[in-house]
Amino acid sequence: xxxxxxxxxxxxxxxxxGLLVTLQALALGSLLSFSLGLVWALxxxxxxxxxRWPVGVVTEFxxxxxxxVQLFFLFYVLPEWGLTFSALATxxxxxxxxxxxxxxxxxxxxxxAVPVGQxxxxxxxxxxxxxxxxxxxxxxxxxxxIPALGNYVIAMLKDTPMLMVITVLEMLGRARLFxxxxxxxxxxxxxxxxxxxxxSYLASLLLRALERRLVR
Numbered sequence: 369x370x371x372x373x374x375x376x377x378x379x380x381x382x383x384x385x386g387l388l389v390t391l392q393a394l395a396l397g398s399l400l401s402f403s404l405g406l407v408w409a410l411x412x413x414x415x416x417x418x419x420r421w422p423v424g425v426v427t428e429f430x431x432x433x434x435x436x437v438q439l440f441f442l443f444y445v446l447p448e449w450g451l452t453f454s455a456l457a458t459x460x461x462x463x464x465x466x467x468x469x470x471x472x473x474x475x476x477x478x479x480x481a482v483p484v485g486q487x488x489x490x491x492x493x494x495x496x497x498x499x500x501x502x503x504x505x506x507x508x509x510x511x512x513x514i515p516a517l518g519n520y521v522i523a524m525l526k527d528t529p530m531l532m533v534i535t536v537l538e539m540l541g542r543a544r545l546f547x548x549x550x551x552x553x554x555x556x557x558x559x560x561x562x563x564x565x566x567x568s569y570l571a572s573l574l575l576r577a578l579e580r581r582l583v584r
Contacts (some may be wrong), residue, residue, distance in 0.1 A: 375555040385542060389537060402468075459534060478513035486508065523574065
């Protein structure tokens with residue numbers, strides 16, 4: 369099998385377009401999953417079972433449903449109910465919602481790992497509940513969960529090719545389209561594989577640096 373550098377050269381403009389879409393989906397999906405996961409975790413700690421029960425049902429349902437099914441449902445079923453969004457927005461929402469049910473558990477473990485003495489100290493200082501959470505509990509909890517959250521960033525990156533099924537042309541979608549048009553499969557798929565490895569590695573380095581900075 370001969371490596372065709374011309375095919376690589378022809379594919380690279382498509383690759384950069386797909387890379388941009390992949391990074392957009394990853395960044396926005398991560399932001400949504402981290403934010404929504406924290407909301408779920410806080411709601412699950414409320415005293416009212418009328419809040420905890422619906423949140424638990426929703427998050428369990430989402431976590432135990434395949435992401436692919438959720439993508440199809442959001443993209444093809446919701447428009448029948450009058451809710452129409454762009455393919456990329458739908459993909460970002462699906463990834464963010466799906467992984468928020470996992471980051472919720474990460475946040476919950478981090479919150480529960482905060483020593484009881486921290487809660488008692490906040491109570492002794494007569495800090496308002498909101499101040500206790502924002503200044504005492506959450507900063508310590510988030511430091512503890514950075515590595516686990518980083519793992520889910522990598523997992524989300526590896527799931528971005530699923531967006532291809534709802535017409536989002538991320539990296540793999542671009543490679544697939546190029547391969548079908550030019551009958552060149554080895555070069556574009558090799559480039560895509562190398563790109564995923566490189567992005568995952570750089571993301572892990574960034575997260576390690578962030579973790580060391582927060583631990584100081």
